[in-house]
Amino acid sequence: MNKRMMKAIIKKDLRDIYRTKSLLTTIIIIPIIFSIVFPTILIGSALLFDLEKAMGADMQKMLDMFLNEIGTKQRIAETPEQQIVYLFINYILPSLFLLVPIITASVVAANSFVGEKERRTLESLLFSPVSIKTLFISKTVASFIPSFLVSVISFILCGLIINGLGYQLFQEIIFPSGNWIVLITCLSPMVTLMTVLLNLFISSRVKTYQEAQNISGIIILPVIGMIAGQASGLFLVGVEITLMISAAILLLNLILLQRITKLNDRHVLFEKQIH
Amino acid sequence: MVEMIEVRGVSKSFGSQQVLKDVDFQVKAGEIVGLLGPNGAGKTTVIRILNGVIKADAGTISIMGLSPTQSDDIRAISGIVTESAGLYHQMSGLENLEFFAELYGVEDNAQIKRLLELFELVDHQHKPVGTYSTGMKKRLALSKALLHNPKILFLDEPTNGLDPDGIKMVLSYLKTYNQQTGTTIILCSHVLHQLEPICDSFAFLENKTIVEQGSKQELEQKYLTEIVVSVSTDYVPQEKTFLGFRCEKFENGMTITLPSKEEISTILKELLKHHRVYSVEIANNDLESIYFKVREKINR
Numbered sequence: 001m002n003k004r005m006m007k008a009i010i011k012k013d014l015r016d017i018y019r020t021k022s023l024l025t026t027i028i029i030i031p032i033i034f035s036i037v038f039p040t041i042l043i044g045s046a047l048l049f050d051l052e053k054a055m056g057a058d059m060q061k062m063l064d065m066f067l068n069e070i071g072t073k074q075r076i077a078e079t080p081e082q083q084i085v086y087l088f089i090n091y092i093l094p095s096l097f098l099l100v101p102i103i104t105a106s107v108v109a110a111n112s113f114v115g116e117k118e119r120r121t122l123e124s125l126l127f128s129p130v131s132i133k134t135l136f137i138s139k140t141v142a143s144f145i146p147s148f149l150v151s152v153i154s155f156i157l158c159g160l161i162i163n164g165l166g167y168q169l170f171q172e173i174i175f176p177s178g179n180w181i182v183l184i185t186c187l188s189p190m191v192t193l194m195t196v197l198l199n200l201f202i203s204s205r206v207k208t209y210q211e212a213q214n215i216s217g218i219i220i221l222p223v224i225g226m227i228a229g230q231a232s233g234l235f236l237v238g239v240e241i242t243l244m245i246s247a248a249i250l251l252l253n254l255i256l257l258q259r260i261t262k263l264n265d266r267h268v269l270f271e272k273q274i275h
Numbered sequence: 276m277v278e279m280i281e282v283r284g285v286s287k288s289f290g291s292q293q294v295l296k297d298v299d300f301q302v303k304a305g306e307i308v309g310l311l312g313p314n315g316a317g318k319t320t321v322i323r324i325l326n327g328v329i330k331a332d333a334g335t336i337s338i339m340g341l342s343p344t345q346s347d348d349i350r351a352i353s354g355i356v357t358e359s360a361g362l363y364h365q366m367s368g369l370e371n372l373e374f375f376a377e378l379y380g381v382e383d384n385a386q387i388k389r390l391l392e393l394f395e396l397v398d399h400q401h402k403p404v405g406t407y408s409t410g411m412k413k414r415l416a417l418s419k420a421l422l423h424n425p426k427i428l429f430l431d432e433p434t435n436g437l438d439p440d441g442i443k444m445v446l447s448y449l450k451t452y453n454q455q456t457g458t459t460i461i462l463c464s465h466v467l468h469q470l471e472p473i474c475d476s477f478a479f480l481e482n483k484t485i486v487e488q489g490s491k492q493e494l495e496q497k498y499l500t501e502i503v504v505s506v507s508t509d510y511v512p513q514e515k516t517f518l519g520f521r522c523e524k525f526e527n528g529m530t531i532t533l534p535s536k537e538e539i540s541t542i543l544k545e546l547l548k549h550h551r552v553y554s555v556e557i558a559n560n561d562l563e564s565i566y567f568k569v570r571e572k573i574n575r
Contacts, residue, residue, distance in 0.1 A: 008377030012363070019365045124361030124419075126328045128378045129351035267330035267344060270323070271289070 005130050006138045013112050013142035026107050027150050034100045035158035039093065043165040046085045085169060089162055091236050094183045095226040100154045101192040102219055105147035109199035110212040112143050118208065126270050136200060136260055143196040148189055155184045178239045186246035194249050195219055197256040204263055205272060279304040279427065279459050280325065285334030287320060294320050296483040298334070305457040307449070309470040311566060312480030318463040319358065321480070322429045325461070326353060338427070351379065354420030355429040360412045364405035368396055368415050371404055372422065379423035390418035393448070409436030417445065421452070428460045434469055446473050471562040479569050486573045495560050498568040502533045503559040504542070510550040518545055530558060 017023050116122035125135060155176075162175040176184070198219060203212045229235050237245075263269065282300035286293070294317045302308050310318050323329040325336065327343030327350065336343055343349045362371050372387045381387075391397045394414040404412060413436050420428060430449075434442045450473045453460055464470050470477070471491070478488040487494065507528040516522060518541065521532040531542055539555065546552055 004380065005378055008374055012366070012374050015370075016363070016365060119364065120359040121361050121363055123328075123357055123359065124375070125378075127326055127350060127353075127355050127357070127361070128375070129347045129380075130378055131347055265330075266328055270328040 001131070001134050001137065005134050006141070009125075009130070009135065009138035010142040010145070013139065014146065016115075017108060017111070017146055020111065023107060023111055027104050027146065030100055030103050031150055031154035031157060034097055035154035036161055038096060039089070039158055039161040040165065042088050042093070043085060043162065043169065046081055046169055047165065082169060085166070086174065089166070089174065090177045090179045091230050091238075092227060093158075094179055094242075095223060095230060095237065097154065097158065097183065098187065098191055098223050098226075099220065101147055101151045101188050102195050102223065104150045105143060105192045105195035106199060106213065106217075106219070108147050109139075109143040109196045110203065112139050113200055113203035114206065114208060114212040117203075123270075126266055132263070132266055132269065133261065136263070140193075140196055140200060143199070144192055147192045147196065151184065151188045151192060155180070155188075179237075179242060182239050182242045182246070187242050187249070190246045190249040190253065193253050194256070197253055197260060201256060201260055201263075204260075204269055277304050278302070279306075279339060280461075281335075281337045282321075282325070283335045285324060285331045285336060287317075287324065287329065287331050293483060295324075295331075298483075298485050300478055300485050300488065302459060302461060304459055305453070306475045307453050307460040307462060307473055309474035309477045310461060310463045310480060311465070311467065311470070311477055314465065316480040317483055318480055319431055322355070322431055322461065322463060326350060326355060326429065351423070352426040353429060354423065354425035354427070356413070356416045356420045356431060356433050358431050358435065360416040362404045362412060362415060362419070365403055367401050367403055368407070368411075369400040371415065372418060375419045376422050381423050386422060386424075387418075390421060394418050395444075410438055410441045413437055414441065414445070424456065424458075426458060428458055430460065431463045432465075433462065434464065434466060442469060449473060467562045467566055477562065479566065481570055481573050487569050491562065491565070494565050494569070498565050498572070499560055500534075501559075502536055502539070502557055503530055504533060504539055505530050505554075505556045505558045506542070506546070507553040507555075508546055508550055510546055518542055527553075 017027070113122075116125065159175045159180075163173050166174050199212060206212050226237055230237060278301050280300070280302035282298055285295055285298040285300075287295040298321065300321070310321060312318050320329060324331050325338065325343060327346075330344050338349050339352070341349050363374070366374070368391070369387065372390065376387060391400050394417060396411065396414060396418065399407065399411060404415065407415065413433065417430075417433065420430070428449075433449075434445060437445060446469060449460060449462075452458060453473075462470060462474065474491075476488065476490045477494065478485050480486070487497075489497070505528065509527075510529070512522050512524050512529050517529070517531055520538070520542065522529050533539065533542070536557075543552060543555065
């Protein structure tokens, strides 16, 4: 692997993100929605309205499960209102938050690879002495860095909103809980890497940015499942489950990496992209 | 001269569509070779195969003893200008060159400045390439291809989109560059009159294969069975023959069809006895005429 080439490709890709307005807009808007708008609506509603009445009886099933899960561990949520907000902040919101690395990594990675094909610049890269391995690794790093950075910034913003608004309700700092810590340190980087690798894998086989985006949209389905499952009171994803999911995704990432390194035939890649 | 590129029996299909069939092709070191053929003949595919970005289905390719699909070294010693130019439109001209200089391991920091000056891009170096005219993009693509002083230069329609001044500048630069550095150049084009003065030899791609290859002199000998000479003179032919050779009059002169170049002296000697001769020119030995003769023979 040639470090000089890697550095050049990563620098070029990062500059490309900064200069592509549509891409930059996406990676600015997504964190605002998930880390500012959603927590503000949630905690703001708890402060302004009677959440317990508003949510109705269906909420009880979820709360019972929640109390079973955390009852012996934490005493932070005592009133039903606090319990509802605590449940949303620590169980539903982290699942929603996962969409930040997924959406960001998805658009950045698709732009980085299929985007090069659509702009007919991949041809220049394949005609250069860059090895396919160096190209893939550079593209992975160049997509991972901004996506993970956006997740971390979103995490910080989210924390500021939750603690800033939530303090009035809980009278103490409630963020980050164990769920959020494993989310940002384990699950989020793993999901980011998986999205990038999956995109790279798909991109090497499809011809257009649109196709890559459509196929990679499938990644969102398990997250939707997690949100729906928890919201309907079927299960709650706590620290242990988050760690287990992270380990499973790590395994998947290793498999993907192994598959991608086998795609090292320049001519296969070129013919798939050009013809 | 030593054979730098040797292609033997190369075939290529994309799905069920055969693009190249049993192509044989040689290029000597330091030569400028014009790869000629109609649109869709497979010129670009040949260049892609030689660069190892497309794999031939059959046949062998050797470039300086290396196989294009097995070594990145070939791409390190080759420069290429593709039809699409392959430049990053959101980056400036200078940023494009800096990026490719890193990929090709260019150590000489002054090289970019030299090329920008040479191709008259200094004033536009900080503008995004997306705002460049086609000609400017082509000149930048050429600068990119020359960044690492390649040993082989592949140029696919390098003058497309250039204005007459640009065409003249690029072609004369390529000839000078070839003479000064001994770089082997393979040039694809269908603008034959542009290739004629700068190429040492020509390869004709027709019916998915190289049907003919040689220097202009060799091709003339093989394909020009008769010479059409255009003579500007005050002699006005009264008959359809002159000294037994077929002739046609035109304003201020005549054209005579001769069996060989040697007969030119014969007719001139006779004309000059009683008339003035202002100019004599062979009308059918340009590359375009030879190109059509080759195609005519192959498609007969």
